Amino acid sequence: MVKTHLQLNKSSAPGLALALVIGIALLLASCSRSRPPAIDTSNFSRVTDEAGRTISLPHPVTKFVSLAPNLTEIVFALNAGDGLVGRTTYCNYPAAAQRVETVGDTLKPSIERILALKPQVVFVSTASQLEAFTSQLEAHQIAVYVTDSHDLEGVFRSMRRIAELLGKQAEAEALLHQLDARVKAVEEKVAARPPVRVFYQVSDEPLYTIGRDAFITDLLKRAGGISVTADVPGAWPKFSAESALAARPEAIILPTGGSMGNANSNIAAALKRSPAALHGRIYKINDDHLSRPGPRSVDGLEELARALHPEVFEN
Amino acid sequence: MSARATFKRTSLICAGLFVALVIVIVLMSLLGSEKLPAQSAVCALLSFGKQSCGLTSDQSAILFDIRLPRILLGAAVGASLAVAGASYQSLLRNPLAEPYLLGISNGAAVGTMVALVFLGANEWSRPLLAFIGALLATLLVYRLAQGRTGASPERLILAGVIVTTFLSSAIVFVTTLMDATRIRSFTFWLLGDLSGTTSKLLWLALFIAIAGTIVLTAHARSLNLLMLGERDAFDLGVEVSRVRLVVFVVASLLVGSSVASSGSVGYVGLVVPHLMRLSLGSDNRITVPAAAICGAIFVVVADTLARTLIAPRELPVGAITALIGAPLFVYLLRRN
Numbered sequence: 001m002v003k004t005h006l007q008l009n010k011s012s013a014p015g016l017a018l019a020l021v022i023g024i025a026l027l028l029a030s031c032s033r034s035r036p037p038a039i040d041t042s043n044f045s046r047v048t049d050e051a052g053r054t055i056s057l058p059h060p061v062t063k064f065v066s067l068a069p070n071l072t073e074i075v076f077a078l079n080a081g082d083g084l085v086g087r088t089t090y091c092n093y094p095a096a097a098q099r100v101e102t103v104g105d106t107l108k109p110s111i112e113r114i115l116a117l118k119p120q121v122v123f124v125s126t127a128s129q130l131e132a133f134t135s136q137l138e139a140h141q142i143a144v145y146v147t148d149s150h151d152l153e154g155v156f157r158s159m160r161r162i163a164e165l166l167g168k169q170a171e172a173e174a175l176l177h178q179l180d181a182r183v184k185a186v187e188e189k190v191a192a193r194p195p196v197r198v199f200y201q202v203s204d205e206p207l208y209t210i211g212r213d214a215f216i217t218d219l220l221k222r223a224g225g226i227s228v229t230a231d232v233p234g235a236w237p238k239f240s241a242e243s244a245l246a247a248r249p250e251a252i253i254l255p256t257g258g259s260m261g262n263a264n265s266n267i268a269a270a271l272k273r274s275p276a277a278l279h280g281r282i283y284k285i286n287d288d289h290l291s292r293p294g295p296r297s298v299d300g301l302e303e304l305a306r307a308l309h310p311e312v313f314e315n
Numbered sequence: 316m317s318a319r320a321t322f323k324r325t326s327l328i329c330a331g332l333f334v335a336l337v338i339v340i341v342l343m344s345l346l347g348s349e350k351l352p353a354q355s356a357v358c359a360l361l362s363f364g365k366q367s368c369g370l371t372s373d374q375s376a377i378l379f380d381i382r383l384p385r386i387l388l389g390a391a392v393g394a395s396l397a398v399a400g401a402s403y404q405s406l407l408r409n410p411l412a413e414p415y416l417l418g419i420s421n422g423a424a425v426g427t428m429v430a431l432v433f434l435g436a437n438e439w440s441r442p443l444l445a446f447i448g449a450l451l452a453t454l455l456v457y458r459l460a461q462g463r464t465g466a467s468p469e470r471l472i473l474a475g476v477i478v479t480t481f482l483s484s485a486i487v488f489v490t491t492l493m494d495a496t497r498i499r500s501f502t503f504w505l506l507g508d509l510s511g512t513t514s515k516l517l518w519l520a521l522f523i524a525i526a527g528t529i530v531l532t533a534h535a536r537s538l539n540l541l542m543l544g545e546r547d548a549f550d551l552g553v554e555v556s557r558v559r560l561v562v563f564v565v566a567s568l569l570v571g572s573s574v575a576s577s578g579s580v581g582y583v584g585l586v587v588p589h590l591m592r593l594s595l596g597s598d599n600r601i602t603v604p605a606a607a608i609c610g611a612i613f614v615v616v617a618d619t620l621a622r623t624l625i626a627p628r629e630l631p632v633g634a635i636t637a638l639i640g641a642p643l644f645v646y647l648l649r650r651n
Contacts, residue, residue: 108491205511206503206629232627238503240348241510242377243627269513273376 047165050158051126051146060167061120067109068125069259070292071147072097074159075123077175077295078168085117092259093288093296111136121145123162125293151218152183152301155293179298183222186305189312190224196308198225199249199276202236204268209239215293223304225251241270249274251281251308258288283307325601332608339612340390343619344382348626351378384517389509389618389632390611391520392577393587394528395569397610400584401591401603402531405538406562407460409468413584414449414570417471418478420581422452423567423574424505425482428489430575438515446571452478453563507580507633509618516576523572527565528607534558535599542597580633582640583610589647613639 044056065086066072072091075084081096086103101117104110114122114137122137126148134144145165147158156176163172198220202208210216210227213235217227228247229239252271256264265284271277285307289300306313341360345353351374358368364379396414403412414420426448427441434440459474460467490501504511512520531538537558540548545555573580587610591602617635624630 206508207510229627234628237628238510240622240627240629242381243348245377245381246349246373248373268511270381273373273380 047145049145050148050154050161053144053146055121055143055145057143057145057165058120059165061165063118063120064166065103065114065117065119065122066091067103067122068106068147068292069093069288070294071123071125071162072100073292073294073296074162075166078159078163078166078171080163080166080168080171083166085119086114090259109133114142115140121165123147149293150213150215152215152222152297153218155215155297156180158293159295175295179295182298183301186301187222190305190309193224193309193312195221195224195226197228197248197250198253198308199228199244199247199251199271199274200253200255201264201267201271202255203264204266207239207241207244207268207270208236209244211235211237215297216290219290219297219301220253220304223301223308225304225308241268244268245270245274249276250279251283252276253290253304253307254282254284255287255290256284258286260287321598321600325604328595328601329604329608332605332612336390336608336612336615339615340386343615344378344386346619346623347377347382348622349374349377384512384514385509385618385622386615388512388517388520388576389614391517391524392509392573392580393583393610393612393614394524394607395520395573395610396580396583397587397606397613398524398528398531398603399566399569401588401599401606402534402538402562402566403584404588405542405599406559407457407471408542408544409471410589411468411472411585412475413582414566415579415581415584416479417453417456417475418482419449419452419456419567419570420574420579421479421482421486422455423449423571424579425485425489426571427575428486428501432489432492438513442516442519442572442575445575446568449567449571449574450563452482453567457563503631504578505633506631507578507636508631509577509614509621510629512576516572520572520576523568524607524611527569528604530565531562532600532603534561535603538562538599538603539597578631578633580614580636582636582644583614586640586643586647587613589644593647593650 045059046054046056048054062083063085064075064083066075066084067088069088069091072084072087073093075081076094076097084097084100087097087100088109089102089105091097091100101113103113103117111133119142121143122145124134124144124146126146134146137144145162147162149155149158156179159176160172163169200210200216200220202210209229209232211232211234212230213233217230220227228244228249229237232239249271252267252274254264254267256262264287267277267282276282285300285303289296289303341357344360345351345356352369355368355370356374356378359366359370359375359378360383362368364375367375370378400413403414403417404410423445426444426446429448430437430440430444434444456471456474456478459477460471462470486505537548537553540551540553541555541558543551549555588602588606591606591609595601595605614632614636617639618632621630621632621635
């Protein structure tokens, strides 16, 4: 008997395979049918995220995962860190965030770990390019809220939206009021100053910079500077060394330190003859303050403005 | 053909190709994301930078400090890879033997990455470890390809595939351990990129390209005899194991120095020697030096496209060589 079972002839093999597939499909279907409704959806509200996707969420959200360091920082700044049940290995600020369980890094989060944590929503930043991953989470009835900011206004808008979802509007108002005042103070100080032409070096080898879609381009403008690559398409283009030199930047910003360690602490060889290098106007600024669109971006703004216009900050 | 006649023909062809290379270098250095006044640039180039010819200091910095070193690096890389490919093909009697397809470039890439991750501060560690990686990968492929009946062409390519995929996994593993900001630079570098190198590594790459071409051209007669098979070559007086060692070491140096300075630029070692054999015949005394010069021309032109197509942004040159190389190779295969 066993032998006849194993001795499949060629004609029965596809039939068996088909039966197997149908069997598995039925099994899966029965699993999903027998699963009790995970969440009562009666008090759900439909919201549109910043990528234009409509999702439905309980209100307020009390249990969530963040897949980007800037979003983790926003959540803690809103005093909502208690609800954060998962974060990436890059989410190292504030110190309290490091006690939250990790779900992998931003580029390769573990879907199993996230499912096990049963969050109501997963916060994702467009910068992380997680489209495929997003649909996988949604297939498991986990809502994904995507933030997408291209300027400081957008960052503040993301903070306000996240606060609404978490029921932290009062905290958001206080925080944004304070941040807004600091931004205005900087802008007033540099308003009368001629803008400084800046080259923002993301990495020296190969040479990467910021393009028109990077939110740092807006941050530089508010700090009294102007990115010489503000018109280049994209957010993080690989850039021609000769064009960087030909743009004659008056100042070069090196985002380094923080999570970057000492990477990117030297200017590209091609820029050694730029006016910025000849006049010693090369500034290292903590990358965590510049590359994470969140509350600490205002620290980054202040540091940029002090570097570009030291004369108006002398007390 | 007598040795003297061959020498005369080789000299003539190489001189002609060299003139073409110089013309290409001058023309390509006129192109870039920034416009330079052509007449002044040619004048400055022909005076070897001694006269400004009306170029501003920024313009001459672009020409002599950025463009020309990159073009010379492209020439060195192209010559190195083409010569390495040509000699592997003769030694291993396999038209598909190429540093990229055999996994030798990947061996050099792993070496370079180890140097960057663990010995980042030391500039010379990169080409040194790249050379060691290339040599180890070569020996591994060669051992794997040896069956009881000797190395068959299929076995060699299969061994190359195994080593390539194994080393690719090693590269993925190392990049996973690196932080996000460095991964982007690495993926660009892995596709072949001539934009970031130091002048020391440039001079090293040029020196190795020229010296390697001379050494392998000097062994061209032995390589010709090896194409008949190792046993026949031995009977005709070729010290087979010594020649094999020379080719392995010199080709590993060539591949190692080019990968250390520019990542893995594919297809050069495949397309260029094939073109040479089709147009000049299969005598290595001509094809090896001619492949060096034509490889240089190929990569210099490909990199000019990489620099200018979407300027001021840039593409990796490896993508261009593959885009040109793959269809060209298919065409060559079908024509034969």
